[in-house]
Amino acid sequence: MHRYRSHTCGELRSAHVGETIRLSGWVHRVRDHGGVLFIDLRDHYGLTQVVADPDSPAFALAETVRAEWVIRIDGLVRTRPAGTENAELPTGEVEVYAREIEVLGPAADLPLPVFGDQEYPEETRLKYRFLDLRREKLHRNIMTRGAIIDAMRAKMKAGGFFEFQTPILTASSPEGARDFLVPSRIHPGMFYALPQAPQQYKQLLMMSGFDRYFQIAPCFRDEDPRADRLPGEFYQLDLEMSFVEQEDIFAAMEPVITGVFEDFAAGKPVTKNWPRIPYAESLRKYGTDKPDLRNPIVMQDVSEHFRGSGFKVFSRILETPGNQVWAVPAPTGGSRAFCDRMNSWAQSEGQPGLGYVMWRDGGEGAGPIANNIGPERTEAIRQQLGLGAGDAAFFVAGDPAKFVKFAGLARTRAGEELKLVDHDRFELAWIVDFPFYEWNEDEKKVDFSHNPFSMPQGGMDALTGQDPLTIKAFQYDIACNGFEIASGGIRNHRPEAMVKAFELAGYDEQTVIDRFGGMYRAFQYGAPPHGGMAAGVDRIVMLLTGAQNLREISLFPMNQRAEDLLMGAPAAPTPKQLRELHLRLNPPQK
Numbered sequence: 001m002h003r004y005r006s007h008t009c010g011e012l013r014s015a016h017v018g019e020t021i022r023l024s025g026w027v028h029r030v031r032d033h034g035g036v037l038f039i040d041l042r043d044h045y046g047l048t049q050v051v052a053d054p055d056s057p058a059f060a061l062a063e064t065v066r067a068e069w070v071i072r073i074d075g076l077v078r079t080r081p082a083g084t085e086n087a088e089l090p091t092g093e094v095e096v097y098a099r100e101i102e103v104l105g106p107a108a109d110l111p112l113p114v115f116g117d118q119e120y121p122e123e124t125r126l127k128y129r130f131l132d133l134r135r136e137k138l139h140r141n142i143m144t145r146g147a148i149i150d151a152m153r154a155k156m157k158a159g160g161f162f163e164f165q166t167p168i169l170t171a172s173s174p175e176g177a178r179d180f181l182v183p184s185r186i187h188p189g190m191f192y193a194l195p196q197a198p199q200q201y202k203q204l205l206m207m208s209g210f211d212r213y214f215q216i217a218p219c220f221r222d223e224d225p226r227a228d229r230l231p232g233e234f235y236q237l238d239l240e241m242s243f244v245e246q247e248d249i250f251a252a253m254e255p256v257i258t259g260v261f262e263d264f265a266a267g268k269p270v271t272k273n274w275p276r277i278p279y280a281e282s283l284r285k286y287g288t289d290k291p292d293l294r295n296p297i298v299m300q301d302v303s304e305h306f307r308g309s310g311f312k313v314f315s316r317i318l319e320t321p322g323n324q325v326w327a328v329p330a331p332t333g334g335s336r337a338f339c340d341r342m343n344s345w346a347q348s349e350g351q352p353g354l355g356y357v358m359w360r361d362g363g364e365g366a367g368p369i370a371n372n373i374g375p376e377r378t379e380a381i382r383q384q385l386g387l388g389a390g391d392a393a394f395f396v397a398g399d400p401a402k403f404v405k406f407a408g409l410a411r412t413r414a415g416e417e418l419k420l421v422d423h424d425r426f427e428l429a430w431i432v433d434f435p436f437y438e439w440n441e442d443e444k445k446v447d448f449s450h451n452p453f454s455m456p457q458g459g460m461d462a463l464t465g466q467d468p469l470t471i472k473a474f475q476y477d478i479a480c481n482g483f484e485i486a487s488g489g490i491r492n493h494r495p496e497a498m499v500k501a502f503e504l505a506g507y508d509e510q511t512v513i514d515r516f517g518g519m520y521r522a523f524q525y526g527a528p529p530h531g532g533m534a535a536g537v538d539r540i541v542m543l544l545t546g547a548q549n550l551r552e553i554s555l556f557p558m559n560q561r562a563e564d565l566l567m568g569a570p571a572a573p574t575p576k577q578l579r580e581l582h583l584r585l586n587p588p589q590k
Contacts, residue, residue, distance in 0.1 A: 004022070022073070051095050111124055155255075166195070170192060200518060245490065278431075295416075297331075326397075434477075435473070475489035494523065
């Protein structure tokens with residue numbers, strides 16, 4: 001017999017009754033039923049009930065074992081007594097009568113419980129992550145993550161993509177976040193950078209003639225903590241294709257992402273034909289470029305109903321060109337209590353309040369705004385929004401660029417509070433036509449809005465003949481249930497167009513050569529039209545497992561201060577390390 005096990009703890013069935021077997025695993029829990037000990041033994045594969053009574057040679061040692069001890073058990077498989085079967089366990093029809101126990105690894109008192117999924121302080125969970133990962137839910141999430149990545153890889157290969165690994169030590173590149181720098185010992189004073197994304201390398205692969213690339217790529221960004229991203233590092237399904245237009249990317253990737261969601265959605269509906277929503281339309285309707293389409297609320301511009309009205313607050317705002325009034329419809333929200341809660345919430349968000357109209361049973365509007373604008377305008381608003389008795393609408397006014405985020409939050413708040421959101425489905429959409437540039441108010445200049453390597457719609461003609469702030473990019477995101485899960489674009493592969501694009505953002509040709517020399521050179525020697533995208537593995541896994549936090553689907557995450565509490569990183573270097581790297585430290589004075 002094998003030194004440690006003949007079977008796993010998830011393997012035994014009725015067919016094994018009468019066999020002498022060997023199991024090894026962790027003591028999940030010990031129960032004493034009137035002098036008879038029941039040990040639930042657990043390994044990666046499952047859980048088996050072990051029994052030791054006073055007649056068993058193993059009984060004396062069984063009395064000493066405690067939770068999370070690692071033990072070996074030799075014993076006889078037998079059928080559980082009638083009425084004690086556990087239908088929730090694959091091994092629930094049998095138990096093992098212990099004849100011999102060996103302690104392989106005793107455990108000290110546990111700093112956090114492994115049995116059950118009760119809440120526990122995150123700092124403790126991360127410091128003892130090896131214990132945390134033994135917990136059933138987290139363990140299952142990690143295994144699901146691996147299966148999702150397997151599915152991604154299989155679907156990409158079936159789609160004709162080839163897997164390549166790009167360098168981890170590379171050159172610093174302005175991708176929109178700070179680089180993690182790695183000092184070079186053999187080049188004193190010089191630094192490598194960890195890649196924020198394989199962006200330039202994957203484009204260079206297209207220059208090299210490889211046509212369809214993908215990898216499950218680690219990415220590193222020295223960013224301030226964000227709720228929707230793991231500190232330090234994350235993974236993405238990265239891909240690039242040659243000789244393609246935007247529609248080719250959509251046709252290749254929509255089945256892959258849809259298929260992955262369908263495989264792991266546990267029967268929840270998944271969007272079949274994804275809508276294409278222009279960026280500007282997404283902001284106007286949903287207040288965000290990553291809309292949650294499970295929420296049926298669609299905002300509308302109702303400015304004309306307030307222009308010159310008796311509601312002077314809004315009518316004066318509308319005298320400024322470009323200002324608008326948007327309505328956030330709230331079906332079934334026509335109660336004073338709900339409207340007051342929304343108003344209080346708006347004030348907690350730093351707003352002066354949130355004006356509203358409620359519609360009563362007779363169809364007449366109620367509330368201060370309705371009283372000020374009169375029944376005719378109130379009815380016109382109701383008809384435009386498609387509302388009826390028992391419904392309400394909330395209003396935001398001013399410069400849409402300044403209030404759009406708050407309007408989107410109000411839409412989300414109303415949808416959730418009124419239970420209008422169907423949480424048991426996955427709604428996917430392409431967000432398209434992103435602006436190529438945006439105005440940088442701090443530096444008083446035009447800046448790239450998103451990815452500087454994207455192709456502007458209209459190409460060189462747009463760069464030379466259009467107001468930069470009106471140029472759109474061949475750039476797209478995938479939104480799912482209120483999260484951005486992927487981003488990509490068709491690339492600007494013509495060197496003269498690349499130089500012009502950077503010139504409009506304030507960078508001269510030499511700067512482009514200095515910062516992106518490899519790609520700039522490659523463009524001189526026959527660059528194919530190409531494009532691609534990157535999908536966030538962590539966010540996709542989080543959505544599919546129903547986890548509320550990215551740390552619930554990652555093996556060894558850092559805390560929100562970008563600290564690895566388990567391994568003790570970051571840590572101070574030794575004097576010897578600093579000497580070898582020719583470095584001196586100059587930390588800020590505390």
